[in-house]
Amino acid sequence: MSKTTFEMQPPHETGGSIVLFKPDVDLSTQQSILASLSGADVQTFASRAGRLPESADEAPAIVLENVNIGFISAQVGAAQSESIRANLMDDDRVLSVRPELYLFALKTIQDDDQKTWGVDAVGAWASRYTGAGIKVAVLDTGLDLQHPDFADRTIVSESFVTGEDVQDGQGHGTHCAGTAVGGRTSDRDFRYGVASDADLYVGKVLANSGSGRERDVLIGMAWAIEQGCEVISMSLGSDVREGDTYSPEYEALGRQALDRGSLIIAAAGNSSSRRLGFVAPVGSPANAPSIMAVAAVDEALSVADFSSGGINPDGGEVNVAGPGVDVFSSVPAPRLYRSLSGTSMACPHVAGVAAHWAESDQNLRGQALWDKIIETAAPVSEDARDLGAGLVQSPPAAAGVA
Amino acid sequence: MAQISVKVVFDAKGGADAETICEKASEHGLTVEQVQRAMGVIFGQCDDSVVDQLEALDGVLRVSPEGTFQLPPLSPDKPQ
Structure with a gap:
C-alpha cells in the first residue's frame, strides 16, 4: 500500500x-x-x-x-x-x-466548511470506513448523554466514580468521544468525528472535577476489555520523571487487552515546553509497553509545543501521532462545541482510525491492529522520539485488503 | 504518621490468595476497600508507617501510594 x-x-x-x-x-x-x-x-x-x-x-x-x-x-x-x-x-x-x-510557505491543513483539519489529516475524510460494528471505549469524564450529535447512537455506559453518574459535568470526555466516534454537527453538517458509526462505550473514570483515582481507571480499563471493545481510548495520564519506569498494573492490563483482541491507546502527555528546549517524558499509563502512546501534531504537522516525547526507554517511547492542536469537537450543552488542544485530542483521533482499520479486516485485532497502525502511519519530518512512526492514517478508499 | 491510600500488588499469577493477603494485611492495619483478584491488586488505606510490613507479607509484590489523575481546567489556553 x-x-x-x-x-x-x-x-x-x-x-x-x-x-x-x-x-x-x-x-x-x-x-x-x-x-x-x-x-x-x-x-x-x-x-x-x-x-x-x-x-x-x-x-x-x-x-x-x-x-x-x-x-x-x-x-x-x-x-x-x-x-x-x-x-x-x-x-x-x-x-x-x-x-x-527558494523558500516555500509551510503546508498547513485547516478546518474547511465540511470537516475538521484532524479528520482530513488522518485520512478519515477520504476513507470509506466509518467504524461500523466496532466497539470503541472512551475512558474519561463521561458523556453528555443529551448532546444532539449523539442521538440515535449505540451507547453503552458505566460510571466508576463513586456518587456520580455517566453524565459529563466537565466536558473533556464529551470532547474526546466526539473526536473518536462523533459524527457531524447537528446544525451545519460539519464533520468532526473520525469513526462516526462505531459503537460507543463510555466509561466514566474521572469525576466532574476532572480528577480520578487510579483504582477507578484500572477498573474502567478492565471493564472495557471485558466488554470486548476492540479499541480503548484513554486521554488521561500523570507525569513521570526521567528514568522512571512504567507501572506493572497498567502493563498487565495492556498485555491482557492485546491478548484478548483489544487495543489500549493513551495520550502521551502535555508537559513539554519545547520552545524552551524542554521535552518531558511520556506519562503514565501511556509509558506501559503494551499501551500505545500518542503524541500531538499541529496544523503544519509539526510536533506540538506541549507534546511529551520518548525520553524514557522500555515503553516510554512515543508510538504514533495524531492531530492535537485547535481540535474542534463536542462539549456538553449549552455550549455544544469547542476547540481544544492537547495529546488528549490526538489520542481519540488514533482511536477512531484504529476503529477504521478494525472494520476493514476482522483479523486486525489486538497486536495485529497495533502493527497495522504503526506500519501505515505517514512519516513526518520530526524524529521518532517526538512522533513515533508518524501521523496515524485511516485505510484509504481502496483498502480493506492490506 | 499519616493515613494514605495504597495499592497492594500481589502475585495473582503465582497463585497468591487474595483472601489470605487481605486478612494478614488487615492485621497490620490495612483497611481493605477493594479487591481486584484478576488484576492482582488490593486497594485500601493504612498508616504510612506500616507500608514496609505490608510489603513483607507472603505473596505481596509491591505496596505503593495509589496514584491520582487530574485534568486541567477545560480551556483552549491549557493543553488537555
Whole structure:
C-alpha cells in the first residue's frame, strides 16, 4: 500500500549564491571581492524594510550594507556560479558561501466548511470506513448523554466514580468521544468525528472535577476489555520523571487487552515546553509497553509545543501521532462545541482510525491492529522520539485488503 | 504518621490468595476497600508507617501510594 508523506519540500536552488563576509571586512572590500569574480561592477543597497529596487534584480552581484551579505545572481550562469563559490570558499575574508534557495510557505491543513483539519489529516475524510460494528471505549469524564450529535447512537455506559453518574459535568470526555466516534454537527453538517458509526462505550473514570483515582481507571480499563471493545481510548495520564519506569498494573492490563483482541491507546502527555528546549517524558499509563502512546501534531504537522516525547526507554517511547492542536469537537450543552488542544485530542483521533482499520479486516485485532497502525502511519519530518512512526492514517478508499 | 491510600500488588499469577493477603494485611492495619483478584491488586488505606510490613507479607509484590489523575481546567489556553 502506498503511504502519504508529509516531508518537507526538497531544497530548490535559484542558481544564485549567498555570501557571508567576516565582520571586519569593509563594504568596499566586499564590493571588490564580488566584482573581481563576477566581472561586473557591484552595487550596494541599504537593507531597509521594503523590497530592493529593480536594478538590484538585474545586477550580476550586489552587497547589502551593514549586514556583510552579498548576492551573486543566477544570470552569471551555473558553471561560473560554481567556480565563483569555489573561489570564495578559499578566501579567508569570507565566512560562508552557499547556493541561494527558494523558500516555500509551510503546508498547513485547516478546518474547511465540511470537516475538521484532524479528520482530513488522518485520512478519515477520504476513507470509506466509518467504524461500523466496532466497539470503541472512551475512558474519561463521561458523556453528555443529551448532546444532539449523539442521538440515535449505540451507547453503552458505566460510571466508576463513586456518587456520580455517566453524565459529563466537565466536558473533556464529551470532547474526546466526539473526536473518536462523533459524527457531524447537528446544525451545519460539519464533520468532526473520525469513526462516526462505531459503537460507543463510555466509561466514566474521572469525576466532574476532572480528577480520578487510579483504582477507578484500572477498573474502567478492565471493564472495557471485558466488554470486548476492540479499541480503548484513554486521554488521561500523570507525569513521570526521567528514568522512571512504567507501572506493572497498567502493563498487565495492556498485555491482557492485546491478548484478548483489544487495543489500549493513551495520550502521551502535555508537559513539554519545547520552545524552551524542554521535552518531558511520556506519562503514565501511556509509558506501559503494551499501551500505545500518542503524541500531538499541529496544523503544519509539526510536533506540538506541549507534546511529551520518548525520553524514557522500555515503553516510554512515543508510538504514533495524531492531530492535537485547535481540535474542534463536542462539549456538553449549552455550549455544544469547542476547540481544544492537547495529546488528549490526538489520542481519540488514533482511536477512531484504529476503529477504521478494525472494520476493514476482522483479523486486525489486538497486536495485529497495533502493527497495522504503526506500519501505515505517514512519516513526518520530526524524529521518532517526538512522533513515533508518524501521523496515524485511516485505510484509504481502496483498502480493506492490506 | 499519616493515613494514605495504597495499592497492594500481589502475585495473582503465582497463585497468591487474595483472601489470605487481605486478612494478614488487615492485621497490620490495612483497611481493605477493594479487591481486584484478576488484576492482582488490593486497594485500601493504612498508616504510612506500616507500608514496609505490608510489603513483607507472603505473596505481596509491591505496596505503593495509589496514584491520582487530574485534568486541567477545560480551556483552549491549557493543553488537555
